[in-house]
Amino acid sequence: MSIFIDRTTRLLVQGITGRDGSFHTRQMLEYGTAVVAGVTPGKGGQAFDAGPAATAPPVPIFNTVADAVEETGANVSVIYVPPVFAADAIMEAAAAGIPLIVCITEGLPVLDMTRVYPFVRDHGARLIGPNCPGLITPGVCKVGIIPGRICAPGPIGLVSRSGTLTYELVDQLTRAGFGQTTCVGIGGDPINGTNFIDCLAAFEADTATTAVVMIGEIGGTDEQDAARYVSLHMSKPVVGFIAGRTAPPGRRMGHAGAIISGATGTAAEKVHAMVEAGIPVGDRPVDVITLLRERVAAVGSAVG
């Protein structure tokens, strides 16, 4: 099993004819994802050609998400539109009744997100991102930009605020023989649609997941809240990593959300909260594998 996406996922791509949208649509199709529709205003009625190598049929393009949903029954949307249009794209997907919306776009104004967040919630949808790499259920389907070849099916859930750092850890997991149920990048913005707790709860409920890796970074208190949640509500082992131990306070470390404000949001604070909650945290990325091996083995023997 997996969380959020699986064999029933019928994917819509908003911004399918753009540079990033078309490239990644081909990647997702190649991975076997059921991309059922694309949206580009003004190109309704055309079809997106997956390329000569593709075995999938061309993807129909619509002018609006509502049209696309009505015609194709799409139930997940992934967004690759420029940042000033991304808030509208998310709201359009939510209003059209899409239950899971994944926004890859980076650079959304944070005030846009203050309005998008309640809108999505008012419509009963889940947003992942923005400014995130999306998610992948290895061997089944991928939504976003996580490279498929570094993943492998298996029992580990992974949730991360980062992009390439996620790839680094997924790659190490796979090389170490730890396949994944689902890898989710929740994004590095200060306001995002899905947080660590949402994913941890989903992994806890997913029967196929036996342990979880969570990768945090400086800024905010999401990791601290997640740590408290883990200590209260999770039976499965969780191991972690926090990036930004060397980040100076008051500076935005690339991600809009990666900023230490005053004394809050430091790596030390997060590591402390996680360790207190029983989540061992690796000093180096490679340590995560070691910690995971100990914990999974430990749980294995406790159960066995």
Next chain:
Amino acid sequence: MSIFIDRTTRLLVQGITGRDGSFHTRQMLEYGTAVVAGVTPGKGGQAFDAGPAATAPPVPIFNTVADAVEETGANVSVIYVPPVFAADAIMEAAAAGIPLIVCITEGLPVLDMTRVYPFVRDHGARLIGPNCPGLITPGVCKVGIIPGRICAPGPIGLVSRSGTLTYELVDQLTRAGFGQTTCVGIGGDPINGTNFIDCLAAFEADTATTAVVMIGEIGGTDEQDAARYVSLHMSKPVVGFIAGRTAPPGRRMGHAGAIISGATGTAAEKVHAMVEAGIPVGDRPVDVITLLRERVAAVGSAVG
């Protein structure tokens, strides 16, 4: 028993020092209502004097509803502030956690109400009105401006879109020996917080109410919707009256909501829907008493 207000009602008056607010606060106190607080910005710390004849202690005045609620535990608010401030007053009461808000003020811009309505709902509160006479549970408490002396305790529930027409019918009911559980004026505006169905459902659930009088008027489809509701969900007899049989189409008959648009909202249409749903409708106000007497007697004998 009663609906919405009873012996536990602790009333806050917004605009207590204004002309209408002070007059009606004295009337409500005289009727025995527990008026526990008033709000007038800038007069926080003062006290409202109920007058020489009053037995009640002076009512403390606060600058904000939040302060008043914190200090007095007020659980119902009644609003007598000028129309351009009324939307803010309603939202302030809802944000302060008051579960029942009664807005007497007439003349609220309808666009204000398009924002007030979801705000009140977002805060889990009920709004009665605006542009309404309020409500009264005879012998117990009154919130608003319905004259107390025309009411009497008894088993009839009354709900109306009108003001003085309500008094006319309550007066006739009382003279005919039909006391009331609660009389509610829901107001004559096109967008209001509480509709017929809300009140009918409450009367249906109220064990003390044995029959309901509903008084509608031209404009909109609230009465038609209520008729459908009555036929599906009500066991108690309902009799009705509709004002505006002689109203010309396209003209606003005093109440902002009393307007026939095209072919919808006519008295004939409403009377038809009600009669179809088993709600007899009086041609004259006095006929309502006759109809009620027949129905209550009939029910009485069926039960007896």
Next chain:
Amino acid sequence: MNIHEYQAKELLRQAGVPVQPGEVAATPSEAEAIAARFGTAVVIKAQVHAGGRGKAGGVKLAKTPAEARAHAERILGMSIKGLVVSHVLVAQAADIASESYVGIIVDRVSKRPVVMASPAGGIDIEEVAATTPNRIRRVAVDPRYGLQPFEAMQLAFFLYHDVRRARAAARILRQLYDAFIASGASLAEINPLVSTPTGELVAVDAKISIDDNELERHPELAALRDETAEAPSETDARKANLTFIKLEGNVGCVVNGAGLAMATMDLVKYYGGEPANFLDIGGSSNPEKVVNALRIITSDAQVRVILFNIFGGITRTDDVANGIVTAIRQHPLRVPIVIRLTGTNEQEAVRILASAGLSAVTDMDEAVRAAVALVGAESVS
């Protein structure tokens, strides 16, 4: 409050909507001068608060300034549905490839502003709704968020298939929505929204109604009121803070409260009479209001009897009685009066009336029957 086409267009222009160029004229020579300045064919349009002005001859195409003058001469002073035309809009004639409708109302069921679009432009939208409802698309806008770009695009693609015109229409819809909200409107529509042969969109006719309750907040809009476009008695009543609607009957009604006023009219009709008006003196009526009410009612020559129906609550019946007595002293009545009073300070009211030789009843039914009977008796005599 309705405003004129040219005023509505000015509000839309300020909001960024591309509007057909035009100017207002009060005389034929002004119209001629405007047409000459444009140097194109123009349309002369009567500025009145009445539908169907086209059918009534209030809209004419003029190819030359002289023709513009001639049309203006004919239209100015013309009466359309009882309203005299005092101004015409002289607008540049548009090249029309297609006509659409876009409009916004406040919908009482969804409790939201509803934006409507139809490719059946130029036609009365209620007619489209009745005959070909699938030719209208609606979006109920969540006022907490406003009309979103994607919502506007959904409607725009219903009007136009090419993305260029769709984007232009979406922009116009959002500008229309902004103007609607900013002006506290209860209705705002562009009909027709014209697409020219070169694909430009332009608002050729527009209508905006302002919510009367917003006027206090918008003095600049309140100033747009054209009193020549209203019945004089209704203007008079509005200034006296009374709600008054003139009808065709002969029983003049003075009532406190809108619902009771309607019920009173209905009861007049029930007993075979015809109400001359709807008149609500409101909640906290003072004697002056009653004086004004009586003046307005008695200025209607058709009125044969005056019926007061006052249920005192906030309204003090002694105030009403004082008003009646004062008014009658100033201007003795030429028709009989029937007074029903009950409620707050009723005994004092009866005493005041009695001192002026007037009597009152307490029962509504009885009062209405008496008033109708008086008209009957009079018309028989």
Next chain:
Amino acid sequence: MNIHEYQAKELLRQAGVPVQPGEVAATPSEAEAIAARFGTAVVIKAQVHAGGRGKAGGVKLAKTPAEARAHAERILGMSIKGLVVSHVLVAQAADIASESYVGIIVDRVSKRPVVMASPAGGIDIEEVAATTPNRIRRVAVDPRYGLQPFEAMQLAFFLYHDVRRARAAARILRQLYDAFIASGASLAEINPLVSTPTGELVAVDAKISIDDNELERHPELAALRDETAEAPSETDARKANLTFIKLEGNVGCVVNGAGLAMATMDLVKYYGGEPANFLDIGGSSNPEKVVNALRIITSDAQVRVILFNIFGGITRTDDVANGIVTAIRQHPLRVPIVIRLTGTNEQEAVRILASAGLSAVTDMDEAVRAAVALVGAESVS
């Protein structure tokens, strides 16, 4: 993006906030002329993006134009926290009865704009929050409705007991909120908001930070950027679309992705090195970006080794390899380089590097250890 006090005040003035009158001067004689024009005592204030300018001597009261000139002479050209003062604000000195703080930030926990008010004005609000938290009141504004009048009044009554000043403060809070939203700010504050002895309120100092992601939408605000107020290398990086933050160490880092960049820095530190910078070349990097990145990094004389850490996903590692080779051909490196590449088109990348005599590793840990060792070896030698 931070803007200067005088720019922030201008935005607030446009929103209706009563702002202390003032003008900007770039020379002592301009400052003197402004002071003479005001004819009152003035305050000369350094315009720099740094806190604590008062303590640094960047704010001075001048009673005469001559004194204004003298203070301006001293302040202009002064360096505050490494930033050179090129402009001063010459502002009319305010009569101060009391000082308050009002400000707005976007709060990531409530996911809303949070409006804060404190009667402890003039003090750093974070200090107030830390020492006397009960002296701050907050309202998390529902962005669907905006800051409501009642919310503003609640905060205003926390600042002032008399209704006149409370109403004025509530108005200012709503204007501040409007300016905050309209300018796409991430922070907007007035500190102090001064109450004069006659009960007027006036904004005496103001700070606004614009969300960088809003600048595309607000070219008029983007134009307010003062590049003299930034470190040149960061300006350079921004123009090259790179995210760069200069640090104190000597291991220059070039990484794709912010999280991986931080993890790389952390690993440098873990192995005993000191990162010279944070640098994210972003997702879809092209060779040119890499060239720019290398130029910026190598312009730092402290850098002793360059460490590339590239995990190819969207980023094609062959693009990065091409960029490295191009850059080195243009400007041969004066320090050693360690390259870690893995992912998309990795083999092609290795071939490109090899053709230029460079080698790469695939393991991050190994690469970082190698880079740190090189610095150690060099410092030993």
